[in-house]
Amino acid sequence: MSMDLIQLFKAYAKTGIKTRFQYHLDSFLLSLAVFVREASSIFGVYFLLLKFDTLNDWNIKEIFFMFSILSATYSLFIMFFMVFRDFPDWIKHGDFDRILLRPRGIFVQMILNGADWVAALSHGCISILMFILSANSVGIRWNAGSIFYYLVTMISGTVIQGAIFVFFSAFNFYFSKNHGIKEFVFWKSRRFATFPVSIYGGVVQNILMFVIPFAFVNYFPAQYLLRKSDMAAYPEYYMYLSPVIAIVGFTLAYVFWRFSLRYYQS
Amino acid sequence: MIEVNNLRKEFKKTIKDPGLKGSIKSLFHPKTETIAAVKDISFEIADGEILGFIGPNGAGKSTVIKMLTGILTPTSGTCTINGKNPTHNRKNYVREIGVVFGQRTQLWWDLPLRETYGVLKEIYEVPDDKFKERMEFLNEVLELEDFITSPVRTLSLGQRMRADIAASLLHSPKVLFLDEPTIGLDVVVKHNIRNAIEYINKKEKTTVILTTHDLADIEMLANRIVMIDKGSNVFDGTISELKSKYGQIRELNFDTSDAKAREKLAYVKQFKTKKEDIIVEQEGNMVKVRFDSSIVPVSEMLSYTLGKIKVNDISVKDADIEEIIARLYKHEVG
Numbered sequence: 001m002s003m004d005l006i007q008l009f010k011a012y013a014k015t016g017i018k019t020r021f022q023y024h025l026d027s028f029l030l031s032l033a034v035f036v037r038e039a040s041s042i043f044g045v046y047f048l049l050l051k052f053d054t055l056n057d058w059n060i061k062e063i064f065f066m067f068s069i070l071s072a073t074y075s076l077f078i079m080f081f082m083v084f085r086d087f088p089d090w091i092k093h094g095d096f097d098r099i100l101l102r103p104r105g106i107f108v109q110m111i112l113n114g115a116d117w118v119a120a121l122s123h124g125c126i127s128i129l130m131f132i133l134s135a136n137s138v139g140i141r142w143n144a145g146s147i148f149y150y151l152v153t154m155i156s157g158t159v160i161q162g163a164i165f166v167f168f169s170a171f172n173f174y175f176s177k178n179h180g181i182k183e184f185v186f187w188k189s190r191r192f193a194t195f196p197v198s199i200y201g202g203v204v205q206n207i208l209m210f211v212i213p214f215a216f217v218n219y220f221p222a223q224y225l226l227r228k229s230d231m232a233a234y235p236e237y238y239m240y241l242s243p244v245i246a247i248v249g250f251t252l253a254y255v256f257w258r259f260s261l262r263y264y265q266s
Numbered sequence: 267m268i269e270v271n272n273l274r275k276e277f278k279k280t281i282k283d284p285g286l287k288g289s290i291k292s293l294f295h296p297k298t299e300t301i302a303a304v305k306d307i308s309f310e311i312a313d314g315e316i317l318g319f320i321g322p323n324g325a326g327k328s329t330v331i332k333m334l335t336g337i338l339t340p341t342s343g344t345c346t347i348n349g350k351n352p353t354h355n356r357k358n359y360v361r362e363i364g365v366v367f368g369q370r371t372q373l374w375w376d377l378p379l380r381e382t383y384g385v386l387k388e389i390y391e392v393p394d395d396k397f398k399e400r401m402e403f404l405n406e407v408l409e410l411e412d413f414i415t416s417p418v419r420t421l422s423l424g425q426r427m428r429a430d431i432a433a434s435l436l437h438s439p440k441v442l443f444l445d446e447p448t449i450g451l452d453v454v455v456k457h458n459i460r461n462a463i464e465y466i467n468k469k470e471k472t473t474v475i476l477t478t479h480d481l482a483d484i485e486m487l488a489n490r491i492v493m494i495d496k497g498s499n500v501f502d503g504t505i506s507e508l509k510s511k512y513g514q515i516r517e518l519n520f521d522t523s524d525a526k527a528r529e530k531l532a533y534v535k536q537f538k539t540k541k542e543d544i545i546v547e548q549e550g551n552m553v554k555v556r557f558d559s560s561i562v563p564v565s566e567m568l569s570y571t572l573g574k575i576k577v578n579d580i581s582v583k584d585a586d587i588e589e590i591i592a593r594l595y596k597h598e599v600g
């Protein structure tokens with residue numbers, strides 16, 4: 001079972017990469033554009049920190065480290081959940097019909113089918129760059145425990161973002177038109193997650209913790225590794241909550257999605 | 267065997283008031299309208315049969331196919347293939363069917379055609395030796411060789427359709443659904459595709475369900491016809507049954523040098539029929555009169571016509587299936 005999933009993954013990855021390869025220049029320009037956009041937001045942070053030195057006790061390196069978690073999980077997210085991001089197009093072009101006609105799990109196919117390798121690569125590069133710049137100078141002791149925590153963080157962060165998109169994409173079964181709400185919500189939240197959650201007012205904080213839980217993608221996991229003073233405002237166990245939120249959030253999103261499937265109008 | 271029982275599908279459409287205000291309103295209080303695209307249709311298909319599934323545009327053919335293939339969940343009613351139900355057991359169900367939507371492709375658009383078959387091989391878990399054998403067979407039937415290394419987006423429509431049919435047959439399905447497989451193709455390619463379908467049906471006992479607007483497809487291939495209109499079943503039977511049921515239509519052809527022939531022949535007045543029961547067309551010297559011989563007997567038609575004008579050459583023939591169906595679509599008979 002798992003062997004032939006790997007087989008299937010290889011087949012899809014091969015076609016995905018070959019497809020991208022057909023358009024060298026397009027792919028190159030696209031990855032460059034993504035890279036520049038991300039880099040410019042990093043410069044934004046940099047200039048801001050030049051002025052303030054620290055934000056709620058976080059210095060520039062620490063914010064870069066937190067940003068690297070955001071980019072890394074986003075890069076993984078695009079590798080596995082991109083179809084849910086672009087779901088209205090998938091429905092419109094009949095690609096989703098095709099998935100329903102094939103004797104494999106619907107989610108398995110969607111996850112394997114969708115990888116946007118180019119964008120994943122750009123975000124991956126950014127995150128590695130940020131990680132190299134910061135990981136050794138923010139006082140983290142890299143031992144088995146912290147590495148394990150870091151890996152769990154990667155997985156939870158990816159799955160949390162996946163859950164958000166799976167949940168929102170289920171609405172496309174009811175309204176075939178895309179109102180752009182999910183993009184708006186997601187991108188705004190992701191923007192906010194560039195900085196420590198503690199700098200925001202109560203409403204934004206609550207949204208980032210309990211509605212679109214980006215705080216558990218990067219802020220609380222970074223807290224575990226960095227232990228900044230602003231953590232005092234939150235319960236200690238929040239630093240261990242990310243995997244729980246990932247599992248619960250994804251399960252809820254999945255159930256809602258499967259339920260909504262019966263309203264699919266093709 | 268395929269059984270379709272009281273199958274029904276309703277679509278909800280949101281109605282939007284015009285303008286920005288309308289679209290904001292529809293976002294929060296969507297006004298919906300329900301339309302029944304398929305209204306309680308029932309029929310059966312025996313193993314190895316080729317069923318021609320026809321009806322005018324918007325009749326609901328594609329919607330039925332989508333329910334039979336598990337893409338759409340029926341509003342009510344059931345369809346089963348050998349007892350399997352697509353909504354309850356999708357994975358096992360779709361393993362046994364092959365599907366082609368003529369208007370869309372299932373091929374990987376940007377890659378050489380060969381790659382598509384490679385991925386499908388993994389999806390359907392076809393073993394290597396079986397795959398090789400199958401590709402050789404499909405190649406022979408559908409002649410893929412010339413373009414199997416070309417990117418799909420560069421294929422002509424005819425090549426693409428052959429490639430699509432091959433893709434739907436790779437896993438040796440028991441049932442093949444073809445929704446308009448000859449749409450937009452030239453006469454020669456249509457002919458090839460019909461031959462391929464017939465060959466596969468004969469050789470592998472594959473059950474075929476075919477929708478089309480080209481009745482030559484039906485005449486050449488179908489053992490049986492199911493015709494639907496506005497979501498309801500209007501005919502279910504063989505072509506010869508269709509002909510004997512609605513086949514009273516005759517066509518009178520004659521050649522005349524009388525340029526005013528059309529005006530002189532007052533058929534409707536003479537026979538006191540409705541206008542649409544007798545249709546007269548004139549093209550140069552050739553006049554064509556289509557009439558229903560159960561309303562106007564052939565002998566009366568002939569004697570009236572010959573008495574009115576001077577004709578050189580005259581003949582009467584049975585209407586072909588195309589005409590019968592055209593009239594059925596227009597609700598002129600039945």
Ligand SMILES: Nc1ncnc2c1ncn2[C@@H]1O[C@H](COP(=O)(O)OP(=O)(O)OP(=O)(O)O)[C@@H](O)[C@H]1O
Pocket residue numbers: 265266277278279303321322323324325326327328329330
């Ligand atoms: N996804 C959908 N949402 C709303 N209405 C739909 C949808 N799909 C089909 N319909 C409606 O259902 C009816 C039947 O459509 P369908 O495509 O099944 O017809 P068809 O017989 O295949 O026609 P054609 O010969 O033109 O392909 C049409 O009135 C169509 O507008």
Ligand SMILES: [Mg+2]
Pocket residue numbers: 327328329445
């Ligand atoms: Mg159709």
